[in-house]
Amino acid sequence: MLGLLGGLIQGSAHGWTATPALLTAAGLVLFALFCHRQRTAENPLIRPSLLRNRGFTSGLALGTVFFAAVAGLLYVISLFLQQGLGRSPSGAALGLMPLSAGIVIASIACYRLIGRLGRRLVLGGLLITLAGTAYLLTLVALSGTDTGAWTLVPPLLVIGLGMGTCFGSMYDVTLGDITDEEAGSAGGSLGAAQQLAGAVGAAAVTTVYFHTAGGATHAMTVSLTVVAAVTLLCCSLVRLLPRKAREEHH
Template identity: 55%
Template structure:
């Protein structure tokens, strides 16, 4: 996780209160990561009950991640302008209400809108916690806080689907999948109570500029590309999806021009001219897209190809969660010594794990057991944890201190956008190949994931050798 720019000296806050604020920020970030991935496993059940088809499966995750990624940098700027405490409360309130709408949705369209609203309010919520900690925590406490984020968020990213599996199987009050969203009413209310009591008051800086035009162009870019991808793979490559993708590319060109000419761009042009940062940005984009898509189709393969229940499929993903936690925790201690070598190692382990899965699926197809998949799934999780904990930390290793805040927000936004693109793209490939059976569909998906991951290896060689000093605990 990239660290924000250094702020003013911390205000006088007791150690006990700093720990309480850290717990609140971790709760908010865990809510985001769990809800970003919870539909990975729940999608087949939701689609069957709401009769949404393949399009709903693809948009359940993509709508959330699209809204989050597009608005994440803007959310940080709005916090600077109007005050982090105010934006945190707005974000947590909106996220909780949107979760209630998602849990009670009777129709696929309303559920997708609610998922987008979750992502949008999450984008207002998440940047504020990091900014508040930077302003109020001592340097020693910040170091401890950063050390806790990697393992926790790595666990939450795969823990969401596991939680969904158990909740669906329990069928609480006959509500099937709905409690996976409704539980946020309790957690969100708790977060609001703690935020009102704990977060320091701040007025913000009215002079802060928010690039609305750039944000709009970025939103149009992602909507055009993702809608075209999902629509084309679901309903055929007619004029509509082709024109949508073309429009997305045109908006992307306009966004790039805007960033080069705007007085206060969302992404500073100097960052893109930094070879190490750009290489890390590209590596993160591809790796997060490929691995997010992999988790999605792996859960689909387990349920639809191996006929595992939601609970059994969640147990099938448990080794991946363990691998992510173990690797992310280990990398916190190793990043000072190894730097970008950890990224190389992570990619290598992902390739070996996915290659192992590919051999298993190609030779045994849908006659596999979840136990047979477990070692390869665990190994893949180890590689994912190593990459999740290091790519973006190393990417900002040689940028100027004054650009750290912009770089951190940009990398976090790219992570969310990559997850949305990956879940839509790899799932589309899976369903396009499913006409020949779920075994061939999984095989094709794994080949794509392996190819994408392998393509990032040369880019890692261009990344900085070391992470910034403040991350080298």
């Protein structure tokens, strides 16, 4: 994982020269060897029964893709605030406050809703995230670097509400039909996948941003389009998730 993450981060930041390419290739080879070892080990870190559980594997895939998308989204929004709108790093951090507030609000609200709504809450969060991303995409496409600071507050708040809804529901729903004996292995797998997704997503979306010609506005619109497309793909995977979250959480 270290080689894979190091290669992706270096490649997105400094270009795909020999060093990041070799690091990424080495990371992929070692990851493949790890997966093979897990299939043959007497006491694997990932229980084989989890890999046969469609609900869990679907949730793992959906969560990985979604976390990759939003990690990249956060990164390019910060880049656009600085490079496109001329804000300082601290100003960009303040500009992301509506998004952070939305995450906190939605995460708290989901605690009482997850037991009743189950995977429908995950779908709702994805659709809200998609709506906020489309809203932001429209603003950037129309106003470009003339976009006002207060104009960005509504779409960022909506994106944050969608992300918080997903964060507050996706984990529990993914664990919806696993056994108590599988819980530790499942939780560790989800945590590792989320960390990897965050690094891969940030590297992938920023690569799109930096390699898109035409200035900050065009780079941002292309990046947002990619994130919106990935989020839409995630919506199609929700039907494969367990219907309800783990009962022990309620």
